[in-house]
Amino acid sequence: MDLGIAGRRAIVCASNRGLGRACAEALAAAGCAVVINGLDAARLEETARQIADKTGAKIIPVAGDVSDPQIQKALLAACPEPDILVNNNGGPPRKDFREIDREAMAKGVVQNMITPIELIQATVDGMAERGFGRIVNITSMSVKMPIEGLDLSSGARAGLTAFLAGVCRTVAGKGVTINNILPGKMDTDRLRGGFERAVEQTGRSMEEIRAAQAAEIPAGRFGTAEEFGQTCAFLCSVHAGYITGQNILLDGGLYPAAF
Incomplete structure (x- = not known):
């Protein structure tokens, strides 16, 4: 299927690997010029080269923490008039809620709620003026279904979801959409890290945990x-x-609900 977005400009945050990288690759394959982002500058450069070689698209790397206002400015300098924004960021580590102090809570909210809102504030009006915009926020299945130890991540992402529920309807008539993708158990480094913790805690093998x-x-x-x-x-x-x-929801049916 021709997605009709060849020539569009996209920013994909936290796209060095995993789900973010997959989004960047898919947009590049559809003909978009893509600005990618990640913490590891060397790895990001290699990712940009690999995606460009695979798709023939223009890929611009911008290294750094997307929650840093200066990195946000650098992303927008690399792509001043984005048609597409994919918000993604690492989440707080799994931890019992009793162990989370105020500083950690503030950091988690900045990572998973404030940062995407700031980027939307910076880009949505330009999209509306040009009559086309697509904003996709990568959140989590935990917005709908609690996951033990991910309370801070879940809360911040749920806050983002609620914040944007009204915002999206103010720009829908101008050709701009805002949606969220909620990954379930995706075969990524983050999931594999959870398996490793389970192996340490239970003594079972990796194969048993996966199965x-x-x-x-x-x-x-x-x-x-x-x-x-x-x-x-x-x-x-x-x-x-x-x-x-x-x-x-992309969860293989794991969340059991009709609505």
Whole structure:
């Protein structure tokens, strides 16, 4: 399917690896020029080269923490008039809520709520003036279904979701959509890190842990970064202009609900 976004300009935050990288690759394959971002400058340069070689697209790396206002300025300098913004950022580490102090809570809210809002504030009016804009926020299934130890991440991402629920409707008539993708158990480094912790805590093998967790998912498997990226690209396409304010679950049916 032609997504109709060839020649569009995109910013994809935290796109050095995993789900962010998959979104950047899918947009590049659709013909977008993409600004990518990550903490590791050397790795980011290599990622940019690999995506450019694979897709032929223009890929611009901007290294640094996307929660840093100076890095946000650098992203916007590299792409002053983005048509597409994919908000993504690392979340706070898994921790019992009793152990989270005020400083950690503030940092988590900045990472997963304030930072995407700041980038939307900086880009949405330009999108509206040009008559086209696609904003996709990568949040988490934990916005809908609690995950033990991820309370801070869940709370901040749920706050972002609620904040944007009204905002998205103020710009829908100007060709701008704002949606959220909620990943479930995707086969990424973050999920594998959870497996390693489970191995240490239970003494079971990695294979046993993987099999047990996959068995909990109705689809019988973990999601892939590639299918996540393709979903993001579709939400950024001309075909998704009537979809806004939605939480798209990619969880293989793990969240058990009708609505």
